[in-house]
Amino acid sequence: MKTDKAWRLGMGDMQVLPGPRHRPPLKRPIWIIVMVSLVSVFLVCAYIYPPQSRTSCYVFSSRSCNVISDWLPPAPAREYTDDELASRILVREILSMPPVQSKNAKIAFMFLSTGSLHFEKLWDKFFHGHEERFSVYVHASKEKPVHVSRYFINRDIRSEQVIWGKITMIDAERRLLANALKDPDNQHFVLLSDSCVPLRSFDYVYNYLMYSNISFVDSFVDPGPHGNGRYTEHMLPEIEMKDFRKGAQWFTMTRQHALIVVADSLYYSIFRDYCKVFLFNPYLAYTHCSFVYVCSLSRCNMFVLYFWS
Secondary structure, X not given: OHHHHHHHHHHHHOOOOOOOOOOOOOOOOHHHHHHHHHHHHHHHHHHHOOOOOHHHHHHOOOOOOOHHHHHOOOOOOXXXXXXXXXXXXXXXXXXHOOOOOOOXXXXXXXXXXXXXXXXXXXXXXXXXXXXXXXXXXXXXXXXXXXXXXXXXXXXXXXXXXXXXXXXXXXXXXXXXXXXXXXXXXXXXXXXXXXXXXXXXXXXXXHHHHHHHOOOEOXXXXXXXXXXXXXXXXXXXXXXXXXXXXXXXXXXXXXXXXXXXXXHOOHHHHHHHHHOOOOOOOOOOOOOXXXXXXXEEOOOOEEEEEEEOO
């Protein structure tokens, strides 16, 4: 009896807990996923197809938006010196002249040598059979050359001493060009050394140069101390750093470009005064300055390129 009573008391003191609630299933945030997808697609399209209007450039960062640069005033053009102005007019007139019409267009092969040519017999075979399509000029700076080919006999021009690394190298090149320009049939001018040899047939070289009608020069930017590091501000304002190049002096030129080189005095004098060899510097002792002019036929402007080897 006591046990039953205790049980009844225990049951009365207990509290009845409520049963579990049945919650409805949560809805997935589909609208958030859709909005994120649309924004992502919009941003990708804006990056691939950048906006072109000024208003859109404030919202999107694009490389094609140059709004700030459009607002800035144009940089003032530098006023040319008297010598620069005269030089540019001369270049413009030379480039605007109609090319000399020749029924017998020839290539002028200009040899820059110290004496006799090492491969004159090989050049004799190269020239054989094409006597009406070439001319030869030899500048021998040290000793009178002994010729073994009939194509080189009596083709020596007045020569002066050439010191490797000095302005006399440029003088010799201009002297060769001036003598070759006296023949109106010479349409292309090739500068060669006494060690050069022909690797192709004469017909191949002739057709390649005549039908290209452009000048071939060696030119590249060398950011090192032995390239563009040799630029000096004494060449300003006529020669700017952005026009400075490195390369070799060997070239082929059209007649118009050869005329520009021979007629120039402005840039020649700058090289003569500031492009020098410093014998106390072992890195510059084997450097010489030479130059050619590369003209933009579309703009009638002259760009000066500087070459070393």
